[in-house]
Amino acid sequence: MNVLIVEDDMDTASFIKKGLLQNGESVLHVTSASEGMIAASSSEFDVIIFDRLLPNMDGLDAVKVLRASNVTTPIIMLTALGDTADRVAGLDAGADDYLVKPFEFSELHARLKALTRRKPISQSTVSLRLGDLIVERTSRKVTRDGQVIDLNTKEYQILEFLMQSPGQLVTKTMLLEKVWGFNFDPKTSLVQTHVSRLRNKVDKPFNIELIKTVRGCGYIISND
Structure with a gap:
């Protein structure tokens, strides 16, 4: 992956950059929203990590500008602001994902890989297939080897989310956020169950x- 990091906190940026380089990724780090917007608009990146609280300009406003400028690169927003309203504001601004500080690098890296592999949901993508497993999105019908599988709502949502990133790690935190809407770990076996x-x-x-x-x-869905 070619990753752009827009982060003014040098400790956080160094932590992320070190982890990405150790995993063989390419990294460009800038420290201001204006530098981030220029870099994102003029270079090809697979994914952008954008801090929320930046000097001189809110990261939300920067992301809005990028989306208005037709920059479609996936963006994950980092922030210390973890309230539901803050998360919704980030996603409404055009971010594809939202990760609250402090975080584990493994979680961030898994999210980055998922963003770069994920195909946008569209009317032309009406089904997801992995081997003999088929998920029909419009009807929510799931079959394997021609047999219909009866799933409840949460089971279907988990399966659909996994199927969007085959072969990629999906963490417990990601499932809690995407399926249940939790921005915290309830310390239960909810996901595992x-x-x-x-x-x-x-x-x-x-x-x-x-x-x-x-x-x-977490979990990986794969027929390997």
Whole structure:
């Protein structure tokens, strides 16, 4: 990945940059919103990390300008502001994802990879397929090897989210946010319980396991 980091806090920027370089990614770091907008508009990046609280200009306003300028590069916003209203404001401004500080690098990297692999939901993409597993978005019908699988709402939402990033790590935090709308960890087995039930329906009756656990991190759906 070619990553643009717009972050004025040098400790945070160094932490992110070090982790990305260790994972073989290319990185450009700038410290102001104006530099970030110029770089994002003039260079090709796979994803942009944009801090919310920047000197002289709010990161939200910078993202709005980029989207108004038809910059479509996926953007993940970093911030210490973790209230639901702040998260909604970030997404409404045009950010594709929103991560609250402090955070683990593994979580950030997983989100970046998911953003670069994720295909936007559109009317032309009416189904998701992985091997013999098919998810029909318009009807929410799920089949595997021709057999209809009956899922409840949360199970379907988990499966659809996993299917948007096949072969990529989806963390527990990502599922809590995307499926339940939580911006905190409720310290329960909520995710594990629903994934276990989903596995019993999607994997257990068949020979190949698609949903894999990455211990301590999250889940990957893959037919490898």
